[in-house]
Amino acid sequence: MDGRDFLTVVEGCAVVAGGSAGARGRRAREEALELARRSREAWEQARRWEAAAEAERRVAATLLTLTADGWRLLVDRRWPGTASANVDMILVGRGGVFVVDVKNWRDAPSVGNGRLSAGGRERDGEVAKMLAMARAVEERTAALGMSPVAVQPLMVFAGHRLDESLGRVRLVGREDVLNVLLAAPKRLNAPMVKAVAAYLGEGFPAYETSALPERPSADPGEAESLFDVEEVEKAALESVLHGPIEQWMTFLHPDQVAIARRDWSGPARISGPAGTGKTVVGLHRAAHIATRTTGPIMYVTYVNNLPRVQGRLFQRMAGHLADRVEFTSLHGWAQRLLTGRGIRVNLDRRQADDAFSRAWLQAGRGSALTEVDPLPHYWEQEIHHVIKGRGLTTLEEYRTVSRYGRRTPLQPAHREAVWLLYEEYELLLRRRDVHDFNDVLLMALDELRERPATPSYAAVIVDEVQDLTLTGVRLLHALAGDGPNGLLLIGDGQQAVYPGGFRLGEAGVGIKGRGAVLRVNYRNAAPILDEALRLVSEDPFDDLDGPTPNGHRTVETTYHDGRVVHAAARSESDHDEHLVKALNARAEEEDALASTAVLCRSRNDVEHYHRLLTRAGLPVLRLDNYDGRPADALKIGTYLRAKGLEFKNVYLPAFNARPTTPGGDPTADERAALTRRQTFVAMTRARDVLWLGTIVPER
Known part of the structure; x- marks a missing residue:
């Protein structure tokens, strides 16, 4: 040449x-x-x-x-x-x-049907x-x-x-x-x-x-080095902090590489505190399995928007393997299974919510349940996360079940009243011929038990497993089985953002001797992690295999630069002015908005701040529509929608440092602990800057 x-x-x-x-x-x-x-x-x-x-x-x-x-x-x-x-x-x-x-x-x-040939020879x-x-x-x-x-x-x-x-x-x-x-x-x-x-x-x-x-080196000493x-x-850490994703997806800690490449004889679990790289290891695990098997691989999580982002990351990380890994939400996959088999699914959240409201008026409002909590929301969660989430079918099962994650004790009369409320709710669903989200998983589980999925999956990797119900875990176990390297569960109970809980043993999943714990935080600046851990340090949590006495955890950090900004205001308008000013200053930095998120407690707050920031001339992209592609716009969404994501800068408007509750009110205490966990998750999305806005009215 x-x-x-x-x-x-x-x-x-x-x-x-x-x-x-x-x-x-x-x-x-x-x-x-x-x-x-x-x-x-x-x-x-x-x-x-x-x-x-x-x-x-x-x-x-x-x-x-x-x-x-x-x-x-x-x-x-x-x-x-x-x-x-x-x-x-x-x-x-x-x-x-x-x-x-x-x-x-x-x-x-020539390449055809997965084979290499030349001159008529394989x-x-x-x-x-x-x-x-x-x-x-x-x-x-x-x-x-x-x-x-x-x-x-x-x-x-x-x-x-x-x-x-x-x-x-x-x-x-x-x-x-x-x-x-x-x-x-x-x-x-x-x-x-x-x-x-x-x-x-x-x-x-x-x-x-x-x-x-x-080629001779320009540096005379380089050849001898x-x-x-x-x-x-040093170079790898620098790329993690400042380089594009292709660089920080290239190098892991040797312990993380070992976990991603480990051979397990059956179902396994990866756990560890926030920011320790569990999802990154899971993605590399998917790539590792894809290079050593021929069947499809499922990477599944609970939140609907997260599979789009994870799929995009995997495409950039290992594009040549992208067609081997299916990224999906659990409910999305279950619906496709049922539809593909000709089973009608009429999932209608608005109709289901209305059915529960009417059931509460008929069977809840005047019952013994108001002695514990007069508001219907706690009992709606009881039905969705304990009764239907665990697949209970009789009052006798519910009488004796351990309500993991639900710390408010119920007397027999209360459980009977909950069951009557559940039956009224189910009756109204059937009359309307609609399903709720739990019905989709229960129907898919029944279908899989009758007829396994084809083709079978080479591996099923479950991210944020702590947010699933027991029925969800049973469904994935039925899909993956107990074979070597088949089922991998990734998650951390301290980051559970939904009420309720379960034990893996109840799902028939045994992981003894097949677990790995990550203990080094690679995401959060030390001041940010310290601030977040203080919020939940006194709260015990369930971690799939048993409760923890408190939320205090020893986590090693690798990244110490960064800061927490406390912005106190005297009124809501003053608070919003502080937020807009801070974000305008951030927007003056090159490409800063692309890596900045505003996270809110509720959808109503998302609507409020979306209008506020849009009127201020700032580009805004909802997390519901975010798919992981770079976009020069602020990301905005709820704490729950931010699960599994990370940003250089995170702004939490109307932040309450530690939700408190009146003493002696167990359901309020339970709700406050859940709120703190959700807030902890939002705080730990931040890498470099965490902005906390509070409103302290003048007295």
Whole structure:
């Protein structure tokens, strides 16, 4: 390949850069000329690599052009643990680690029905070898905390034009390889590239006959520097705090990598306080399972908007595996199952709410229930989270059931009155021929017990499991079963934002010896985490396997910069003026609004502040419509809608530091504890700045 040939290639790949058409054209031409010059230098270097075949020299010459931009190329490397096998090339650059296998086939390769062939012959053995090489590199980089998603097997074909994917293996022609490499999302910065390449160089030593020199370093001392794991850790932390998501999704703590890659003999659980990276580990777990199985994978959560965001993150993190993982809410999946099997579902929340209101007038308002709480909301939650949420079908079951998470004691007469209220509610639902959310899960569970789902899922990963009902967990257990690596439950009881609770044993889920706890907070600045923990430190909580005596937890933080802003006002109008002023100041910072959220206790508050901020000229995007794509607008939504999300800056207007209740009122105490947990969740969405607005009227 001479400079003219190479110029044709790079002109095609350089024009993908952003900006206006004219600017793109100028940059493309400049990049093309520079890469063409490098290609001539690289070809002269590759000609001296006498031990290699002609095809490998040509590919090496192409890849060497990237080393001027800081990429590192390791060629003809020993494969540890094998007698004679080698790895053609390992390329480390801003797009991650690429394990390169060069093929010089006379017949053009083709991909069909998940198989690789050429000249009428199946070549799946080559794919298996490629995957084995990639896993060897994964094992080496795991010690750095690098996720397997940053390792890309790349099969490069000399003399053929193609760009295909076969599972996680990318198949490209030599003339197309630069397009692929330059288009890869940026995962590594310069210090990471240097350190990772040095570490892989130690693990995969060069053959003595390999004589392909790397481009001389501009730093005389760089060639002698040895691998330094602290350099990787420092660079990785910097990317977590300031880099794009592709970078902080690339490196995890080694403990997190170990959990994501662990083999479990049955259902397992990942737990840990807020900000410890449970969801990130879950996403990497999904990618890990996808590379080692052929069946579909479900990643499920309770909140409706969260699957859209998680799916978008996974697409950016491991796009080549995106079609293997289904991101869904539990109720959404259950509805699709029932509809697909011809079972009518008439989910109507407004009609169901009205049915309960009428049931309360008929069977609740004048009953013994008013002795405990005269308001209907507590008893509506009792029905949804205890009776229907646990799938109870008889009064005798309800008489004896342990009401986990519900700390208000009920006498037998109260339970009988609740049951009568429940029966009246069910009667009204049937008369209207409508279903509530619990009905959808109960119907789906009955259907799965009659006829399992097809095709079966290779794995079911459940995020925010503490927010599910017992029926929901039973449904997912019926879907995943007890097989190895089948069911993974991720969650933390202290972040439960709905009333009620359960024990995993009641769902038939045994996880003894198959649990992992994360204890290091990677999200929140230390002052923010301290402020949030003070709010719930005296509140016990249920954590699926048993209650905790209090909410105090020892959490190690890695990120100490950040601040909590207390904004006290004398009136609601004064408070709102403070909020608008603070957000206008934030808007003057570059791209600040895209990573800022205003979180509210209720939907009514969301409406109020949405109008306020819109009138102030600030761009606003509701969390109900947020799908994880960058948007230069404030995000606004309820505390519950913010579950599983994080932002650099979080504003909590009308914040009440610690809801208090009159002594001796157990249901009010219970509601206040739930409110504090919900507020704790909202506070811990903040990374750098937490703004707390309070109204303290003048006396």
